Amino acid sequence: MSNPSGEPGKPATIRDVAAAAGVSIGTASKALNGRGRMRDETRTRVTAAAELLDFRPNTLAQGLLAGRTHTVGLVTGDSFGRFSIPVMLGAEDALGAGQISVFMCDARDDPIRERHYVQRLLARRVEGIIVTGRRTESRQSIGTDLPVPVVYAMTQSTEPTDISVIPDDFGGGVLATRHLLATGRTRIGHITGPERFQAARLRAAGLSEALGEAGAEPAGAPLFGDWSEEWGRQGADILLRARPELDAIFCGSDQIARGAAETLRERGLLIPNDVALVGFDNWEPMALGSRPPLTTVDMNLGEIGRVAAEHLLDAIAGSPPPGGVQTVPCELVLRESTRVALT
CATH class of the missing domain: 3.40.50.2300 (Response regulator)
Structure with a gap:
C-alpha cells in the first residue's frame, strides 16, 4: 500500500509510522527498538502501524545510533584475486551470520594505496579490517594504533601482537x-x-x-x-x-x-x-x-577467511584472541595423477 506521505512506491519512514500511530517520532523509534518505557498499548499500536505500512528500518542508521555500522573492510594486495577472493568468500560466510557487510579494497601491492584505503575505511566507520594478500611472507603492520581491530589472512604481520592466519x-x-x-x-x-x-x-x-x-x-x-x-x-x-x-x-x-x-x-x-x-x-x-x-x-583458503573473520568478530566484541600466527591445516584432493592402477 502507499504510505501516508502520498507518494506511492516510496518506502515508509519512521515519520510515517509515527503519524499513523499518533505518536512522536522518538516514541515510534523507541517502540520499534524495544527501548524506553511506555504503555503496552502504545508499543502495540506502533508495531501494528509499522506492519501495516511494511516499514523496513534503516539498519545503518540504527547501527550508527548504537555506535555500530555492521561493516568491516578487507584490504588486499592480490589484484588477480587468485587467493583473496576465496579468502573473502570464507570471511563473508562467517560475517554473514552476524549480518556484517564487507567493503573490499584492492591496494595492488602499493603501500600508498593501502594507506589511502585504510583511511577511507576508517572514515566509513568500519568496525574492523581484514588484510589479505597472495603470499604468506611477513609484511609490515598497517598500524598498531588504529581505532579498530585488524586481522591478517593469507599473509602475516611483522607485529607479534597482530593476529595472522595462514595455511600450514x-x-x-x-x-x-x-x-x-x-x-x-x-x-x-x-x-x-x-x-x-x-x-x-x-x-x-x-x-x-x-x-x-x-x-x-x-x-x-x-x-x-x-x-x-x-x-x-x-x-x-x-x-x-x-x-x-x-x-x-x-x-x-x-x-x-x-x-x-x-x-x-x-x-x-x-x-x-x-x-x-x-x-x-x-x-x-x-x-x-x-x-x-x-x-x-x-x-583451505575459505577456511582461512572464515577463521580470520571469526577472530575479527571476537575482537570487535571485546574478546580478541592472543596475537601471533595461526596455521590452518591443508587437505589432500585425490585425482587421477596418483591413482593406483588395479591389478
Whole structure:
C-alpha cells in the first residue's frame, strides 16, 4: 500500500509510522527498538502501524545510533584475486551470520594505496579490517594504533601482537609426501617455486620430514625456480636427466605440476603408471585442466577467511584472541595423477 506521505512506491519512514500511530517520532523509534518505557498499548499500536505500512528500518542508521555500522573492510594486495577472493568468500560466510557487510579494497601491492584505503575505511566507520594478500611472507603492520581491530589472512604481520592466519604449508608438504609413499612411491623428486618464498621452503621441508619418517631419501635436492608451467617443464627435464629412476614428483604449485606433466608425456612416460604427480594449491583451472587431472594439496583458503573473520568478530566484541600466527591445516584432493592402477 502507499504510505501516508502520498507518494506511492516510496518506502515508509519512521515519520510515517509515527503519524499513523499518533505518536512522536522518538516514541515510534523507541517502540520499534524495544527501548524506553511506555504503555503496552502504545508499543502495540506502533508495531501494528509499522506492519501495516511494511516499514523496513534503516539498519545503518540504527547501527550508527548504537555506535555500530555492521561493516568491516578487507584490504588486499592480490589484484588477480587468485587467493583473496576465496579468502573473502570464507570471511563473508562467517560475517554473514552476524549480518556484517564487507567493503573490499584492492591496494595492488602499493603501500600508498593501502594507506589511502585504510583511511577511507576508517572514515566509513568500519568496525574492523581484514588484510589479505597472495603470499604468506611477513609484511609490515598497517598500524598498531588504529581505532579498530585488524586481522591478517593469507599473509602475516611483522607485529607479534597482530593476529595472522595462514595455511600450514609444511603440513601440506607432509600430506603430499605421505600420500605418495602410501601408493608405493619411494623415489620422489621435488620441483617448487623461488627459495626466497616461505611457502616454497616450508613445502620442501614437509617433503623432507615425511621422507625421513619413512626412512626414505629424496630423488635429489629440491629444485627451486619459478611458480610457472615453463619452470615445471624445465624442472621435470632436469630431474629425469639426473634421476631417470624416479617414480614420483611433488610440485610446489599446480602450475609447476602441469608443466611437469607435459615433459613426462613428451618423454613417453605415463602418469601415474610410470611417474605419479602431485601439485599444490588446488587451483581448479590448472588442476582439472591438466592431463590427467592433478592430485593436489588444497590450502583451505575459505577456511582461512572464515577463521580470520571469526577472530575479527571476537575482537570487535571485546574478546580478541592472543596475537601471533595461526596455521590452518591443508587437505589432500585425490585425482587421477596418483591413482593406483588395479591389478
